[in-house]
Amino acid sequence: MELKLKSVRLKFLLPSLAFLSLGLAVVIAGFGIGSAPNTRTVFVAKQSIAEGETISPTMLTATTLPLGELGNFYLTKLTGTESAAHAIVKGELISKQLVSHETAQRTPIRINNLPQISKAISVGDYVDVWATAVSQLDEGDPHTVAFNAIVVAIETNSAMSQVTTSVELRIGTEYLETLLAAVDSNYKISLILHETLSDVQ
Numbered sequence: 001m002e003l004k005l006k007s008v009r010l011k012f013l014l015p016s017l018a019f020l021s022l023g024l025a026v027v028i029a030g031f032g033i034g035s036a037p038n039t040r041t042v043f044v045a046k047q048s049i050a051e052g053e054t055i056s057p058t059m060l061t062a063t064t065l066p067l068g069e070l071g072n073f074y075l076t077k078l079t080g081t082e083s084a085a086h087a088i089v090k091g092e093l094i095s096k097q098l099v100s101h102e103t104a105q106r107t108p109i110r111i112n113n114l115p116q117i118s119k120a121i122s123v124g125d126y127v128d129v130w131a132t133a134v135s136q137l138d139e140g141d142p143h144t145v146a147f148n149a150i151v152v153a154i155e156t157n158s159a160m161s162q163v164t165t166s167v168e169l170r171i172g173t174e175y176l177e178t179l180l181a182a183v184d185s186n187y188k189i190s191l192i193l194h195e196t197l198s199d200v201q
Contacts, residue, residue, distance in 0.1 A: 039064050040071030042093060043078075049088040050124045050152045052106050052170050060094065075099055087124030106170040108152065111183060114165045117154070117191050125151045126194040129169070131182035145182045146175035148194070167191065 043060040057078060067074065075082075075094040085100035092098075121127060129146035146169075153168040171179060182189065 038066070038068050038071070040067045040074070040076060042067065042071065042074040042076055045088045045090055045092045045094060048090050048123045049084045050150050050170070051084050051087045052150050053084050053152055055082040055084060055099065073097075089124075105173055106150065107173050107176050108168060108170050109176070109179065110166060110168045111189055112164075112166045114167060114189055114191075116156075116163055117165050117167065118193060121151060121154070121191060121193050123151055123154060127151060127169070127191040128194070129171075129175075129179060129182075130190040130192060131187035132190065134186065134188050142190075145178045146171045148172065149175075149191075151191075 041062050041064045044063055045059060046061050047059055049055060049059055055078070060078075065071075073095055075096055075098075079101075081101050082099045083101075084098060086098055088094065088098055127149050128144050129149055130142050131145045132142040149169040149171045151167060152170055155166040157164050157166065
């Protein structure tokens with residue numbers, strides 16, 4: 001008696017191919033997921049932040065990026081004690097090296113109604129504060145009342161065709177008394193920039 005093998009029917013072959021393709025897709029997806037870097041939620045500066053300035057949540061925006069292990073080098077949470085160890089520009093990703101948890105020994109002070117200051121001075125710059133007597137009753141040459149002040153904010157106001165500037169500084173506590181005395185005595189206040197390589201280019 002002759003035995004004949006039945007051929008595999010097409011309706012069984014097609015499901016087998018479908019399951020095989022699905023299995024290959026799962027394996028490929030698994031390799032892809034395994035090789036993709038982990039995402040981390042980190043902070044980006046919404047505004048320029050001066051060195052020594054306290055960092056608040058309103059200054060930052062959270063964003064999720066596929067940083068993988070590099071995420072360990074960036075700030076991922078705020079404790080409320082952070083300050084800028086260096087000047088931070090708007091849009092910059094906040095690395096841990098840019099942040100200090102030490103309390104800066106600087107005092108914020110605002111000086112209003114200054115004449116126009118140099119356009120080279122911007123937020124984050126260091127300036128020396130000079131005072132000049134404007135009255136003949138006051139004697140003495142122009143003198144420095146604060147060294148190495150950090151510019152935190154600059155506001156320009158126009159009224160009656162006259163332009164004035166308000167500047168917020170952070171100064172060493174040792175200069176607070178002399179600076180306040182100069183401001184209260186209506187001395188002319190001038191800001192002298194500490195030039196860096198970026199200022200002279």
